Amino acid sequence: MALDTTTSSSTGPRGRDRAPRGRARPPARAGLVLFILCAAQFMVALDFSVLNVALPALGPDLGLSTSALQWAVTAFALPSGGFLLLFGRMGDLYGRRRLFLAGLALFGAASLLATLAQDPASFLAGRALQGLGAAAIVPTGMSLLTTTFPEGPARDRALSVSGTLLSLGFTVGMVAGGVLTDVLGWRSTMGLLALFALIVLPLAPGLLPESRTPERPRLDVPGAVTVTAGLLSLIYALSTAADRGFGGADVIVTLVAGVLLLTVFAAVESRTPQPLVSLPMLRRRTVAWGNLGGLVTFSMMSTVIFVLTLYLQEVLGLSAFETGLVFGAQGLLSAFAGPYAAKVIGRFGAPRTLAGSLAGQGALTAALLLLNAHMWSVWLAVAAVSLAGVCHLGAIVSYGLTVTSGVPDEEQGLATGLVTSTQQVGVTVGIPLLGVLATTSGDLLSGVRTVLALDAAVVLVAAVAAGLGLRAGRTAGAARAASGTVETESFGAR
Incomplete structure (x- = not known):
């Protein structure tokens, strides 16, 4: 597949990014570009979960009280979610490659600082700087991918690989965190991230094309x-x-x-x-309904993982490592299914795949209502959460394609910033909104079932809403095309 950063199937000359001089990159280079971008995204996904199982060992070593341990997670989440839209737009204006490399360098240095930290202040500073680096890496990396690979099968395949590694990174982090903490100590979890950055950073400058909007509007x-x-x-x-x-x-x-x-x-x-944000873009059906689907799939799946972790350890008595293996099965199945996501989207389209994936995730979450206090429930948990993870992967890939399709290249940083902001907010809101019901209930098993029932209901309602909303947009667009209307729609699906 040839890479031509000056080409977009949805924009004319005004919507083209500034591309590097010379001929289109050969197919071999395209694979390397995809590897660099996906490796960086995998590294950030890994950071979301790799430290979680290490927190009990980290606290006593650094002198962090149990109540203060949440800051190990919050210190990363605040800047990584708070600065996504800003950095995505700055990449559009001043160069996505430049900001991506800066974020990658900052992330690596911050990971090293967290690895070597001897007190809470330096550790939390490292975590906050990691989050700031991630806020630059994620939207610029995604927009480099969408502007590098033109709409159609090439972009579908690229986002399928990216979505697979995003899902796999979170799962691998849970398993790797437990193994590394047991064998090498909690510092190895942060050291792993520093090593990732050290591998990716030297390769990126020579492979990634610079990309930004030709106009230079004020921020x-x-x-x-x-x-x-x-x-x-x-x-x-x-x-x-x-x-x-x-x-x-x-x-x-x-x-x-x-x-x-x-x-x-x-x-x-x-x-x-x-x-900073184009309100007409937010009124596009693909952007509005696509981001709703993304928000629901991330928030509700993170809630499932949270309450299942409690259930497996507190009700069934599994160890942290055994619990990690349950979710490891989910990651392996998602990795196997990942290459087929692009084929499914190519057959049914991203909007239909999004609605169908949400419906599957909701139905499989509902199947977890059969869990009880007997050990055979482990196999039900493995099967249901693994298959739900495949549907979750389909929703991740299809919502990203739904939101970014038809967006001019000069606004891809904004569109992907919205995609990744939805992801971050989704991961953040699910547990406090629903997960706390499991821990505040008098009986944990009863609380887990209540949360799973609400979770399944939310996902199934979102599947119907997104399916109808996106279908209405396609119908309106087809009617305009049939009548010869050539106006640009502001709230119609492309």
């Missing part, structure tokens, strides 16, 4: 400040609520502040001539 500073502060407040509130509930004053204040700031952001964007 929307008021929009950047309000959306970043709003996301930081919202993620802090939800991350803290996952540990302490919604009753704390800091949770209530930051939750309200986050909602108000995001409301102000929307008002600012409606009046700014060069907005």
